[in-house]
Structures are given as structure tokens and as C-alpha cells.
Amino acid sequence: MRYTLIFLLLLSIFSCSKKEDITPSNILENLSLTIDTVLIDSKGKLFDLRRGPHSSSISEDGKHLFLFNSNSNQIQKINLDELTWEQDYDFEVEGPNGTSDLVLKTKTIGSDKFLITAFNHMGIYDKAGSRLKDLSISSLPISTNLDELNYGILLSEDQKSLFSLPGIQYNGPRTLAKINLENYEVENFKLPEMDWIYDIKVSMGERVVLQETMYLVEINNQILALSRSASAFYSYDSSTDSLSYHTFEHQISPTKIDVVLKAQVNSDKEYQDEFYRFFMAFLFEPPIWDASRELYFRFGRKPTLRDENYQLIKSEVYLYAYDQEFNLIGEALLPITNRPSDPFLKDGKLWSYVNVEDELGFAVMDFKF
Numbered sequence: 273m274r275y276t277l278i279f280l281l282l283l284s285i286f287s288c289s290k291k292e293d294i295t296p297s298n299i300l301e302n303l304s305l306t307i308d309t310v311l312i313d314s315k316g317k318l319f320d321l322r323r324g325p326h327s328s329s330i331s332e333d334g335k336h337l338f339l340f341n342s343n344s345n346q347i348q349k350i351n352l353d354e355l356t357w358e359q360d361y362d363f364e365v366e367g368p369n370g371t372s373d374l375v376l377k378t379k380t381i382g383s384d385k386f387l388i389t390a391f392n393h394m395g396i397y398d399k400a401g402s403r404l405k406d407l408s409i410s411s412l413p414i415s416t417n418l419d420e421l422n423y424g425i426l427l428s429e430d431q432k433s434l435f436s437l438p439g440i441q442y443n444g445p446r447t448l449a450k451i452n453l454e455n456y457e458v459e460n461f462k463l464p465e466m467d468w469i470y471d472i473k474v475s476m477g478e479r480v481v482l483q484e485t486m487y488l489v490e491i492n493n494q495i496l497a498l499s500r501s502a503s504a505f506y507s508y509d510s511s512t513d514s515l516s517y518h519t520f521e522h523q524i525s526p527t528k529i530d531v532v533l534k535a536q537v538n539s540d541k542e543y544q545d546e547f548y549r550f551f552m553a554f555l556f557e558p559p560i561w562d563a564s565r566e567l568y569f570r571f572g573r574k575p576t577l578r579d580e581n582y583q584l585i586k587s588e589v590y591l592y593a594y595d596q597e598f599n600l601i602g603e604a605l606l607p608i609t610n611r612p613s614d615p616f617l618k619d620g621k622l623w624s625y626v627n628v629e630d631e632l633g634f635a636v637m638d639f640k641f
Contacts (some may be wrong), residue, residue: 280477284286286404287356297601298523298601298602298603298604299593299601299602299641300591300593300602300603300604300641301602301604301641302641303591303604303606303639303640304639304640304641305606305637305638305639305640306606306637306638307635307636307637307638308635308636308638309626309628309633309634309635309636310355310357310634311356311628311631311632311633312350312355312357312632312633312634313355313357313629314357314631314632315356317342317348317357317358317360317631318341318343318344318476319339319348320339320341320342320343320344320585321627321630321632322338322342322599323342324488324613324614324625325337325339325340325614325625326349326375326614326625327340327342327375327376327378328340328378328614329378329379329380330352330380330616330618331378331380332380334352334616334617334618335352335353335510335618335620336349336350336351336352336358337349337350337352337381337490337633338350338378338379338380338386338441339570340375340378342375343363343618344360344362345362345363345365345371345373345375345499346360346363347360347361347363347378347386348360348361349361350632351481352618352623352634356408358521359401361386361401362401363388363397363401364401367613369397369401369402369403370403371388371395371560372390372391372398373391374390374391374629375388375390376389376390376391381396381431384398384399385397385399385404386398386399387400387427388408388492388605389425392408392409392410392422394406394407394408394409394425394427395407395408397432399408403473407427407453408422409421409422409425409434409436410422412451412453412456413456414448414451414456414458415456416458417536417572418438418447418449418458418460419438419439419440419449420438420439420440420441421436421438421449421458422436423437423438423439423441423446424436424437424486424487424488425488426489426495428489428490428495428510429481429490430492430510431453432453432454433450433451433452433453433510434450434451434453435448435449435450435451435488435490435508436449436451436488436496437449437486437487437488437497438460440621442473442480442483444470445463445464445466445468445469445470446463446486447460447461447462447463447474448460448461448462448463448468448488448495448497448508448515449461449502450508458504461508461515463486463497463506463554465506465517465519466486466497466499466502466504466505466506469484469486469499469502470483470484471548472484472501472529472533473533473535474533474534474535474536474537474543474546474547474550475535475536475537476536476537476543478626481537481543482533482543482547482550484499484500484501484529484544484550485499486498486499487557491558491559491560491561491568492561492568492596492614493509493510493511494506494507494508494509495507495510496558496559498556498558500556501526501528501529501553501555501556502527502528502529503519503520503522503526503528503556503572503592504517504518504519504520504527504528504585505517505518506518507598512561518598520592520600522573522592522600522603523598523603524590524603524604524605525572525574525590525603525605526554528554529553529554529555530553530554530574531550531553533546533549534546538572548582551578551582552575552578553575554572554573555572555573556570556571556572557570557571557572557573557611558570559594559598559617560615560616560617560622561617562617562620563617564617564620565597565617565620567593567594567595567596567601568593568594568595568596568598569591569592569593569594569617569622570591570592570594571589571590571591571592571611571612571615572589572590572592573587573589573590573608573611573628574587574588574590575587576588580584584610585609586609586610587605587610588605589602589605589608589609589610589611590604590605590606591603591604591606591639602641603608612624612637613625613626620638621636621637621638621639622636622639623635623636623637624637
């Protein structure tokens with residue numbers, strides 16, 4: 273039976289209070305929003321909701337979610353217009369078409385292929401589960417002296433390049449590597465403005481027990497190198513072969529992590545204290561491109577309450593808006609207590625994952641400004 277009931281999670285219209293230090297150019301100054309919750313009819317299928325859609329992807333037209341199920345090693349097609357399960361695609365774990373059992377990310381490519389990224393493995397598969405191309409670094413004829421070339425690996429939308437963040441774990445900064453998949457030449461770009469990220473670490477004796485990282489995303493034909501601990505980031509434009517650094521001045525929130533960790537701890541209790549302080553620090557999500565408005569949106573959050581298992585109960589949630597050149601043009605503190613989980617934009621509305629009594633659901637935010 274298809275769920276037709278739409279649960280009201282939150283329905284509020286509000287105006288963000290005007291702050292004297294926010295300039296008139298803040299396009300989110302008079303933001304209003306409504307939030308509803310919708311449920312997906314599973315049609316009796318079992319979904320893996322342990323990590324939500326974290327390993328999954330949305331089709332280019334926004335009409336389908338391709339939900340990865342690590343229990344069955346399937347990609348499950350969800351119709352977001354009809355709010356229902358539609359089809360399962362089966363993949364092998366081992367063998368010549370194997371994905372491995374450590375799948376980190378899946379992504380739809382066009383209408384008939386998937387990119388599946390696992391630990392030390394990446395490949396393009398068809399919907400029948402056959403591997404069409406092995407893009408694992410170890411399988412490619414690459415000659416380089418770069419370490420950990422497969423760290424944070426990402427395939428560009430045009431499938432002409434691989435990008436990664438090579439370096440040595442726990443031992444300093446990483447760089448941005450571009451691997452040309454036609455001639456397998458490697459370009460390497462330094463990211464000096466982000467070197468400080470790798471100083472955010474805690475050691476116990478000679479062993480590093482906590483360190484901040486960087487990661488890559490592709491958005492609107494730009495490769496972004498980011499960290500959760502910084503609002504600033506690098507963008508690489510393949511069309512111009514240029515790397516740019518973007519930094520911002522926020523009026524209502526920090527621009528970087530707001531705690532300083534101990535570099536060295538001597539006990540498990542000290543480590544737990546530092547881990548808690550890091551867990552409760554301000555962090556930034558990656559930007560999301562809104563084609564309908566031709567703007568980028570981004571969330572930031574400051575945890576204010578958590579339980580004994582480090583599960584967040586309440587946070588301050590911030591929304592930022594950027595133009596096409598990544599100029600900050602709006603910011604607002606939202607009247608919600610938890611940041612959107614795995615958010616994406618569909619028809620100008622922001623969808624984020626919610627678990628409703630172990631059913632797959634989404635909070636749908638309609639915001640106007």
C-alpha cells in the first residue's frame with residue numbers, strides 16, 4: 273500500500289530578526305520557510321537506513337533517489353515524484369564484477385550506469401551489475417611519486433579526469449591531484465591556504481588519535497576541496513585549468529572551527545574530553561547548487577546538546593547563500609534544532625533525510641526570500 277499520508281514535521285513562517293551588523297545585501301535577511309515531512313512507500317522492500325542516503329545519489333533531473341543498501345549490496349531506485357520504491361539493481365561483492373564489501377559511495381551516471389566507489393576501488397557498472405570500467409588507481413598505468421593518490425578520489429562529471437587528495441596520513445598537508453584519463457598524466461596543485469587543517473589533531477604518545485581531514489566534491493562543473501572545519505575552500509575549474517581560493521567574512525557565525533584542541537593527551541579520559549570538544553565545534557557542510565535560482569546554498573551548525581552516545585539532540589543551524597562566483601550574499605540563523613541530513617535540492621525545495629519510525633522519509637523545506 274502506497275503511503276499517501278504527509279506528516280507535518282514543522283509548519284512555521286518566520287522572519288529572521290534584523291541584525292544591525294548585517295549589510296543590506298543579505299538576501300536571506302527576510303527569509304521565510306515551511307517544512308513538511310513525506311514518507312516513501314517501500315512496497316515491502318527493506319531499506320538500509322543505518323547511514324541514511326549518505327552512500328547514495330540523486331538523478332540529474334531530481335526525480336529519483338538511488339539508495340545504496342549495504343546489507344543486500346543493491347542500489348534501490350526511489351521515485352521522488354511518486355514517493356515510492358521502483359526497482360532494485362543487484363551487484364556482486366566479489367569476482368570480476370565485484371564491488372567489494374566496503375562501498376563508500378554510489379552515484380548515477382546518466383540513465384543507465386553507476387559509479388561505485390569502495391575502499392581502494394572505483395568502477396563504472398551497468399544496471400545489470402557488470403563492471404564496464406575499472407578506475408581503481410592500482411589498475412591504471414600511472415607513474416607518480418605521490419603518496420596515497422587514491423585518497424578522497426573523485427571522477428569528474430565528464431569522465432575525463434580523476435581528482436584526489438594525495439599526501440601522507442597524519443603527516444601534514446595534502447595536495448589536489450588531477451589524473452588525465454586519456455594519457456594518465458598527473459598534475460598536482462598545492463593548497464597552501466588549507467595547510468592549517470592538518471594541525472587540528474590530537475596525539476597520544478607517538479600515535480595520532482584524532483585529525484581533521486579534507487574532502488572533494490564536484491558541483492556545477494567545479495571541483496571543490498573543503499574541510500568541515502573551515503568556511504573557506506578551493507575550487508578547480510577544468511575549463512580554465514585554474515585553482516581559486518574562496519574566503520568569507522560572516523556576520524552571524526564563525527568562519528572556522530571555534531575550539532583549540534590539545535595537541536597531546538596522556539589518557540583515555542583526556543582523549544574523550546578532546547573528542548567531545550571537537551564533536552561540539554562549529555562545522556560547515558558542502559555547498560549545494562540550486563539551478564532554479566542559480567545560487568549556491570550551504571549549511572553550518574553549532575551543536576548545543578548531545579546524548580551520552582554523542583548523538584546530537586540540538587544544534588544552532590545556519591544557512592548561507594553564494595552567487596555563481598562563490599561570493600557570500602546571504603546568511604541566516606534558522607529556527608530548526610538539527611541540521612538537514614544529506615540534503616539535496618528538487619524543484620527549488622530542499623529535501624533532507626529523516627527516519628520516521630524506521631521508515632524512509634524526507635523533510636521538504638520550501639524557503640522564500
